[in-house]
Amino acid sequence: MATDIKDTARAVEAAAIMGLLPARPRLLALGEPTHGEDALLDLRNELFRQLVQQEGYRTIAIESDCMTGLLVDDYVTSGTGTLDDVTERGISHGWGTSAANRELVRWMRAYNVxxxxxxxxxxxxxxxxxxxxxxxxxxxxxxxxxxxxxxGYLAARVDADLLPCTADTIDRLLGPDDRWTDPAAMMDPSRSTGRSAEARELRLLADDLVALLDAQTPHLLAATSRDDWDRARLYGRTSTGLLRYHYWMADTSPARMTRLCALRDVMMAHNLLAVAARGPALVHAHNSHLQREKSTMQMWEGPVQWWSAGALVSARLGEGYAFVATALGTIRHQGVNAPAPDTLEGLLYALPKDRCVIDAPRLATALAGTRPEPRVSPWFGYAPLDPAHLAGTDGIVFVKDVPQS
Structure with a gap:
């Protein structure tokens, strides 16, 4: 069996990954089992460079705020702002300080000039x-x-009589932003403003604004650039998605957290489909957001399960979506030591290479009848691969040891 597994391994190169796929996908999703490790992000950066130079990919989409990401896009396409500012403000979750993320943005800007x-x-x-x-x-x-x-986009381009409200009305209904961002609302639904009378009215107005954007598409595309129109659609998706999310934050039913997790991945999926419409892109996020199977998580209210963004996009794009998971051997600085030999990671850890690309379907065939034991992580920040998900994975990038960033 060891020989069969060894035969599935290739060097970590874009060409090796593309060789696993029936056709060039519009979205090539590269997952990671943990966040914040520059070694994994450096690997992502190198694969993106190869995809740009060898396969004609032009976009990278990462697990970061879609709105602030516009600052980074403006920088890499036109030089607006500074590297320090756009990485700090444009990459969310605190990941803008990552040396690898800064290098990605710097290289993209340099490539464009x-x-x-x-x-x-x-x-x-x-x-x-x-x-x-x-x-x-x-x-x-x-x-x-x-x-x-x-x-603002619509008000500058369509008859004022068509607008459902003024900007002042939106501002009045929103009130102070801290009404919306109160951290206590995540644990206590009664602290959420999502089902207030003002929030309900805003949901209707947002829906009307998006409908107006759709209804005026021919005029808007003639009057403005497609990039501006694409951004307006992003504003629309984000407005309605956030208002829906806040509405369900105020829910008190047992399904509350399941619904919130699902709504987040729905927003992710809609954004990924918009990226796919622009051309082939590399997508990078946690494995759990990109896998084709349902995602699961243990929350304070109990276990939750929902369809991941990858599952939603795969259902829409078919072969236009490909998923390559990253698996790890050790993260010793986080207490994740060598995997047990009877786990999937343990079998891969026995291979001679420090990094390799694995043909997941061939690996599944090699392991037929001998499913490995699921690995249990001693650290909450790392999620091992589920051996049951091999059949839904196009490939695996295996990294034997992750050094401290």
Whole structure:
């Protein structure tokens, strides 16, 4: 069996990953089993460079706030802002301080600037996208930024009589932002403003603004750039998604956390489908958001289970979506030592290479009838691969040892 497993391993290169797939996918999803490790992000960066240079990929989408990600996209495409500022403010969850994330943004900007002219043609420029909602584990953002941006886009381009309200009305209904971002609301639904009379009215107005955006599409595309229209659609998705999320934060039923987790991945999926419409992209996020199976998590209210963004997008795109999971041997600085030999990671850890790409379907065949034991992580921040998910995975990137960043 060891020989069979060894035969599935290849060098970690974009060409090896593409060789596992029936066709070039519009979204190539590379998962990670833990966050914040620059060694994994450096590997992502190298694969993205190869995909750009060898396969014509032009976009990378990461698990970061879709709204603040626009700052990074503006920087890499036009040089707006500074590297320090856009990585700090444009990459959420505190990951803008990562040296690997900063290097990704720096390289993308450098790629887009050619010394012999004013830059690459727009069709050849690299693009950056955050595809997460403006959400954190502790709270959700106010819908103010997205709602007012959507209203402003429409107000500048359509007859005022068609607008369902003024910007002042939106501002009045929103009230102070701390009403929306109160961390206590995550644990206590009664602290949420999501089912207030003002929030209910805002949901209707947001829906009307999105409907107006759709109804005026021919005029808007003639009057503005497609990039501006795409951004307005992002504002619309984010406005309605955040208001829906806040509504269910105020829920008191047993399904509350299941619904909130599901709504976050729905927002992710909609953003990924918009990225896919623009051309082939590398997607990078936690394995649990990109897998084709349901995701599970133990919350303070008990276990929750929901369809991941990857499952939702895969159902829509078919072969246009591919998922490659990352598996790890050790993260010793977090107390994750060598895996037991009867686990999936243990079998891969016995391979001679420090890093390799594994043909997951062939591995599943090699392991037929001898399913490995699930690995149990001693650290909450690392999620081992579930051996039962091999059949739904196109490939595995295995990293034997993750050094401290």
């Amino acid at each position: 050619r010394v012999d002219d004013d830059g690459r043609p727009a069709s050849e420029r690299l693009r950056f996208a955050g595809f997460d909602g403006p959400l954190e584990i502790t709270h959700a953002a106010s819908p103010r930024q997205a709602l007012l941006a959507l209203h």
